[in-house]
Amino acid sequence: xxxxxxxxxxxxxxxxxxxxxxxxxxxxxxxxxxxxxxxxxxxxxxxxxxxxxxxxxxxxxxxxxxxxxxxxxxxxxxxxxxxxxxxxxxxxxxxxxxxxxxxxxxxxxxxxxxxxxxxxxxxxxxxxxxxxxxxxxxxxxxxxxxxxxxxxxxxxxxxxxxxxxxxxxxxxxxxxxxxxxxxxxxxxxxxxxxxxxxxxxxxxxxxxxxxxxxxxxxxxxxxxxxxxxxxxxxxxxxxxxxxxxxxxxxxxxxxxxxxxxxxxxxxxxxxxxxxxxxxxxxxxxxxxxxxxxxxxxxxxxxxxxxxxxxxxxxxxxxxxxxxxxxxxxxxxxxxxxxxxxxxxxxxxxxxxxxxxxxxxxx
Amino acid sequence: xxxxxxxxxxxxxxxxxxxxxxxxxxxxxxxxxxxxxxxxxxxxxxxxxxxxxxxxxxxxxxxxxxxxxxxxxxxxxxxxxxxxxxxxxxxxxxxxxxxxxxxxxxxxxxxxxxxxxxxxxxxxxxxxxxxxxxxxxxxxxxxxxxxxxxxxxxxxxxxxxxxxxxxxxxxxxxxxxxxxxxxxxxxxxxxxxxxxxxxxxxxxxxxxxxxxxxxxxxxxxxxxxxxxxxxxxxxxxxxxxxxxxxxxxxxxxxxxxxxxxxxxxxxxxxxxxxxxxxxxxxxxxxxxxxxxxxxxxxxxxxxxxxxxxxxxxxxxxxxxxxxxxxxxxxxxxxxxxxxxxxxxxxxxxxxxxxxxxxxxxxxxxxxxxxxxxxxxxxxxxxxxxxxxxxxxxxxxxxxxxxxxxxxxxxxxxxxxxxxxxxxxxxxxxxxxxxxxxxxxxxxxxxxxxxxxxxxxxxxxxxxxxxxxxxxxxxxxxxxxxxxxxxxxxxxxxxxxxxxxxxxxxxxxxxxxxxxxxxxxxxxxxxxxxxxxxxxxxxxxxxxxxxxxxxxxxxxx
Numbered sequence: 020x021x022x023x024x025x026x027x028x029x030x031x032x033x034x035x036x037x038x039x040x041x042x043x044x045x046x047x048x049x050x051x052x053x054x055x056x057x058x059x060x061x062x063x064x065x066x067x068x069x070x071x072x073x074x075x076x077x078x079x080x081x082x083x084x085x086x087x088x089x090x091x092x093x094x095x096x097x098x099x100x101x102x103x104x105x106x107x108x109x110x111x112x113x114x115x116x117x118x119x120x121x122x123x124x125x126x127x128x129x130x131x132x133x134x135x136x137x138x139x140x141x142x143x144x145x146x147x148x149x150x151x152x153x154x155x156x157x158x159x160x161x162x163x164x165x166x167x168x169x170x171x172x173x174x175x176x177x178x179x180x181x182x183x184x185x186x187x188x189x190x191x192x193x194x195x196x197x198x199x200x201x202x203x204x205x206x207x208x209x210x211x212x213x214x215x216x217x218x219x220x221x222x223x224x225x226x227x228x229x230x231x232x233x234x235x236x237x238x239x240x241x242x243x244x245x246x247x248x249x250x251x252x253x254x255x256x257x258x259x260x261x262x263x264x265x266x267x268x269x270x271x272x273x274x275x276x277x278x279x280x281x282x283x284x285x286x287x288x289x290x291x292x293x294x295x296x297x298x299x300x301x302x303x304x305x306x307x308x309x310x311x312x313x314x315x316x317x318x319x320x321x322x323x324x325x326x327x328x329x330x331x332x333x334x335x336x337x338x339x340x341x342x343x344x345x346x347x348x349x350x351x352x353x354x355x356x357x358x359x360x361x362x363x364x365x366x367x368x369x370x371x372x373x374x375x376x377x378x379x380x381x
Numbered sequence: 382x383x384x385x386x387x388x389x390x391x392x393x394x395x396x397x398x399x400x401x402x403x404x405x406x407x408x409x410x411x412x413x414x415x416x417x418x419x420x421x422x423x424x425x426x427x428x429x430x431x432x433x434x435x436x437x438x439x440x441x442x443x444x445x446x447x448x449x450x451x452x453x454x455x456x457x458x459x460x461x462x463x464x465x466x467x468x469x470x471x472x473x474x475x476x477x478x479x480x481x482x483x484x485x486x487x488x489x490x491x492x493x494x495x496x497x498x499x500x501x502x503x504x505x506x507x508x509x510x511x512x513x514x515x516x517x518x519x520x521x522x523x524x525x526x527x528x529x530x531x532x533x534x535x536x537x538x539x540x541x542x543x544x545x546x547x548x549x550x551x552x553x554x555x556x557x558x559x560x561x562x563x564x565x566x567x568x569x570x571x572x573x574x575x576x577x578x579x580x581x582x583x584x585x586x587x588x589x590x591x592x593x594x595x596x597x598x599x600x601x602x603x604x605x606x607x608x609x610x611x612x613x614x615x616x617x618x619x620x621x622x623x624x625x626x627x628x629x630x631x632x633x634x635x636x637x638x639x640x641x642x643x644x645x646x647x648x649x650x651x652x653x654x655x656x657x658x659x660x661x662x663x664x665x666x667x668x669x670x671x672x673x674x675x676x677x678x679x680x681x682x683x684x685x686x687x688x689x690x691x692x693x694x695x696x697x698x699x700x701x702x703x704x705x706x707x708x709x710x711x712x713x714x715x716x717x718x719x720x721x722x723x724x725x726x727x728x729x730x731x732x733x734x735x736x737x738x739x740x741x742x743x744x745x746x747x748x749x750x751x752x753x754x755x756x757x758x759x760x761x762x763x764x765x766x767x768x769x770x771x772x773x774x775x776x777x778x779x780x781x782x783x784x785x786x787x788x789x790x791x792x793x794x795x796x797x798x799x800x801x802x803x804x805x806x807x808x809x810x811x812x813x814x815x816x817x818x819x820x821x822x823x824x825x826x827x828x829x830x831x832x833x834x835x836x837x838x839x840x841x842x843x844x845x846x847x848x849x850x851x852x853x854x855x856x857x858x859x860x861x862x863x864x865x866x867x868x869x870x871x872x873x874x875x876x877x878x879x880x881x882x883x884x885x886x887x888x889x890x891x892x893x894x895x896x897x898x899x900x901x902x903x904x905x906x907x908x909x910x911x912x913x914x915x916x917x918x919x920x921x922x923x924x925x926x927x928x929x930x931x932x933x934x935x936x937x
Contacts, residue, residue, distance in 0.1 A: 105843055113834065115855060130845035171840075
């Protein structure tokens with residue numbers, strides 16, 4: 020089901036000060052996709068999610084889930100959370116400690132007054148789906164973190180909601196389990212015809228899981244796009260920097276060359292993609308990610324996107340060197356193959372991948 | 382959400398009525414002519430009350446009694462806490478027992494057992510010692526200020542221990558070690574480092590025991606009154622309960638000073654405990670102090686603690702049980718045992734007033750505690766979970782009655798109830814009990830609420846349960862441990878309630894403690910003891926039943 024949000028505003032009061040958690044947010048979450056709200060802590064992503072669920076009431080705006088308006092300040096509509104027919108997985112999983120696994124998962128069905136026979140078969144089906152069959156009578160407190168997370172997922176799915184919401188569900192798992200669960204979650208959700216709204220501050224999680232990502236900052240949505248768009252063609256320097264490691268170099272567009280543009284920067288002339296069609300003569304920013312900067316053998320003088328620099332720092336991190344290279348006054352971050360013979364203080368030639376540098380508005 | 386915002390104001394009205402109305406009525410009453418003439422404004426009662434030539438002696442005795450009790454309780458608590466946390470004494474579970482069990486024995490029965498042992502005319506221990514040493518006069522007279530102080534101090538020991546023991550175990554021993562390393566002697570370290578660091582806890586304990594003993598009625602009435610020693614509580618009681626015409630106006634006027642003193646002390650206590658955070662250094666290293674090896678002192682010390690627990694827990698019950706079988710108080714010997722019978726028990730169980738008191742107290746304990754816990758659930762929920770600006774007001778209101786001396790608040794309620802059809806009904810007692818003991822229910826319940834993460838409720842809402850179903854299916858089951866301890870506390874308080882009841886109880890609404898006080902006043906020790914044992918038995922049975930029920934409910 021599609022979720023449409025219009026003009027949503029929510030203020031907080033903290034120590035007498037007014038803090039705007041959501042600032043006139045307009046957003047459409049398309050049906051049956053995994054949609055992620057990504058942003059640094061305090062950006063309003065959790066508040067937005069809680070407004071959709073109905074656990075928080077906005078100060079202004081409208082929220083519609085499918086054809087039903089569940090919140091409207093203007094029309095004075097408030098549908099309480101239990102009437103919205105959603106599923107949600109909480110950051111703390113919120114598994115009820117006084118119930119067994121079965122009772123936890125059966126709860127939403129009992130609330131819908133489903134006959135006991137049907138509850139049994141449904142719960143069994145969803146426990147099997149999250150690979151927890153046989154755990155029915157286990158007290159919920161006797162489960163590992165990963166298992167609790169799957170109980171929470173089964174409970175959120177069991178009533179077959181049209182929308183499921185996740186509030187940083189992996190942040191309480193340790194790193195290794197988090198990676199595994201991420202994969203699993205993607206597989207679970209891909210097998211269902213369901214709209215999923217997922218909140219996280221972890222960019223890798225967002226990239227790995229999502230069909231679409233909305234990046235939030237200070238109560239506003241800055242950019243919406245699919246993971247590759249956001250990673251490779253972002254139109255916002257905050258987003259470009261937040262979604263992955265990035266070198267952002269300021270300059271002025273000198274000329275256009277088909278889908279590419281030539282930009283004059285402090286370190287020299289760089290050719291990169293110009294997906295936003297920035298006009299010549301305007302200030303712009305060039306973004307190049309470390310993995311698209313290659314070490315060149317020797318300087319072919321005057322070569323395209325080829326720069327000479329000095330290795331300022333060099334960190335060996337196992338799979339690569341992480342280097343900071345000084346070109347003029349600019350520091351460029353890059354990854355260098357760990358087998359190459361390089362030293363701190365040495366000279367190095369760098370080549371920027373023309374098809375993976377991109378321009379964005381300054 | 383709209384329902385939530387209506388909850389806190391509604392509770393403020395209820396709790397406000399329970400805690401504020403007796404105070405308002407007390408103030409109004411103190412400025413009026415009397416029950417019959419509740420209009421006009423006069424300071425006559427104040428003039429009468431505070432020009433009473435006896436008052437200065439009463440105030441002096443009150444000060445000695447409260448300060449003395451605070452000293453006894455706090456010193457004992459310091460000793461016990463030190464031995465428990467800092468030495469290698471065996472049987473450490475004893476200390477937990479000593480700090481909790483005396484709360485289970487009603488104060489009036491504890492006081493009576495000491496009267497039975499140490500009264501100057503026929504106290505069992507006095508008689509025994511007179512026989513042993515061939516003395517003409519009794520060695521001890523419990524009907525004295527030291528006697529009152531000893532008994533009250535022992536009764537308030539649990540309160541002092543519960544404040545001092547945590548501070549003692551959180552104490553960073555390296556503070557002492559560095560003092561010793563600087564060349565200070567053990568004694569110097571104790572007086573210059575240990576005690577000053579513990580000062581906030583010690584002061585808090587002293588203040589709280591003063592508040593408790595200022596409100597205490599059992600000890601002053603059972604032990605003080607026969608020795609003609611009056612403190613504020615018994616003075617107020619004398620004004621309303623003896624003589625030709627009870628003077629509730631004068632009682633209110635006298636009560637005002639006890640009330641003001643108590644409120645100031647509790648305010649001071651709050652202030653101290655909020656400051657103590659930065660005073661008591663809690664070791665961040667999770668470091669266990671090296672325990673002092675007691676060596677040869679171990680068993681003598683254990684003996685002292687054993688004796689203390691015997692005196693606090695076993696002796697009162699034993700003395701009462703023994704006395705309940707005898708026609709009059711006597712030293713345990715062959716003659717005494719030959720005279721033993723169930724006669725007192727039979728008389729009590731045939732006595733219509735005792736039976737009525739039993740029925741009333743049971744009803745108040747069971748029904749009153751249930752009502753009190755239900756109110757506490759809503760109040761704690763509003764305080765901990767709803768957290769609007771009004772929650773703070775509700776929180777202050779609900780702990781306010783903690784600083785009201787029972788007898789004073791009883792007088793205030795009397796001024797209120799006499800104008801309502803509730804006067805002289807059991808409902809008057811019920812309302813008074815809940816008002817006075819609300820903090821006992823709210824404390825365990827608010828800590829239970831703190832432990833319930835808001836996500837547990839929110840996920841229930843998202844799962845399709847309304848606010849009411851969420852309360853019933855999620856919140857209440859998780860609250861059951863808190864509910865059970867709140868209920869146990871309230872029920873045992875209600876079952877033994879004396880101070881409010883002596884004011885509010887009327888013919889037809891007698892309760893157990895008041896009936897026991899009547900027996901004490903008439904010197905009917907045998908019947909008193911029988912009824913007392915019944916009271917202890919019911920109280921313990923309720924505790925056991927409630928704990929079992931709680932266990933069964935949490936499993937389900």
